[in-house]
Amino acid sequence: MLEVSRLSHSYGKHQALADIALRIERGEIVAILGANGAGKSTLLQTITGLIKPAAGSAIHFDGADIAGLPPYVIVERGIALVPEGRGVFGELTVAENLQLGAFPARAREGEAQRRAHVMQLFPRLAERMGQAVRTMSGGEQQMVAIGRALMSNPALLLLDEPSLGLSPLLSREVFRALERIRADGVAILLVEQNARASLDIADRVYLIESGRNAGHGPANDMKNNPDVQRAYLGGARTASAAPL
Numbered sequence: 001m002l003e004v005s006r007l008s009h010s011y012g013k014h015q016a017l018a019d020i021a022l023r024i025e026r027g028e029i030v031a032i033l034g035a036n037g038a039g040k041s042t043l044l045q046t047i048t049g050l051i052k053p054a055a056g057s058a059i060h061f062d063g064a065d066i067a068g069l070p071p072y073v074i075v076e077r078g079i080a081l082v083p084e085g086r087g088v089f090g091e092l093t094v095a096e097n098l099q100l101g102a103f104p105a106r107a108r109e110g111e112a113q114r115r116a117h118v119m120q121l122f123p124r125l126a127e128r129m130g131q132a133v134r135t136m137s138g139g140e141q142q143m144v145a146i147g148r149a150l151m152s153n154p155a156l157l158l159l160d161e162p163s164l165g166l167s168p169l170l171s172r173e174v175f176r177a178l179e180r181i182r183a184d185g186v187a188i189l190l191v192e193q194n195a196r197a198s199l200d201i202a203d204r205v206y207l208i209e210s211g212r213n214a215g216h217g218p219a220n221d222m223k224n225n226p227d228v229q230r231a232y233l234g235g236a237r238t239a240s241a242a243p244l
């Protein structure tokens with residue numbers, strides 16, 4: 001459904017992405033692992049049109065080249081981003097944030113069912129529809145951010161560090177929600193600092209180093225790859241490591 005090839009972007013003289021290639025199929029969770037500054041956020045921002053990719057980059061979504069299209073057009077095609085830091089409107093209520101997510105034309109039909117589905121996914125939002133989002137915990141705000149993205153009726157959901165700053169309990173809730181979203185047929189591209197948790201739910205993984213592809217494969221193989229264990233899992237996985 002999404003096929004990226006030769007994707008490059010430079011901030012001035014600094015090349016943040018160099019000839020990145022990746023693909024995602026419908027209903028897959030694909031995780032991206034890379035050190036700080038590897039280019040992961042830049043990758044999500046170029047796919048969603050927030051940053052213009054360099055000439056020659058190709059981003060095909062459902063067969064059409066979307067490279068360089070403006071963000072609102074890309075949302076209409078069915079790609080939604082949950083940005084790092086969530087990007088929710090703190091002064092607005094949960095209900096208002098969800099309503100804003102349903103602004104794209106593709107989201108108008110079925111808005112009420114989608115809202116009900118978001119509340120089923122995150123029951124604690126249902127209890128707080130009238131609460132200002134800035135007064136909610138980090139985890140609850142992350143649920144609002146994911147809920148708002150789902151309200152746009154995406155076929156592909158991109159998430160940038162969704163567990164950043166969350167308690168282990170709330171992180172688990174967010175990761176479980178991602179598995180349920182995949183079960184609904186939505187594809188997920190996940191950038192996460194919690195490599196272990198993302199490997200546990202991902203179908204496939206791409207490694208990015210200094211803006212370049214550094215390997216890819218099924219998540220189960222990657223978990224057992226000594227280089228991946230050393231770089232992202234803090235050494236070999238031990239039997240005592242708590243599963244998410």
Ligand code: ATP
Pocket residue numbers: 011014016034035036037038039040041042043
């Ligand atoms: P992190 O895990 O730390 O969020 P990342 O993998 O998401 O990192 P990016 O934020 O995509 O990495 O940044 C890739 C590189 O581009 C970094 O070296 C960063 O310093 C640089 N960079 C990012 N945004 C800008 C900008 N607006 N102007 C200049 N350089 C930038």
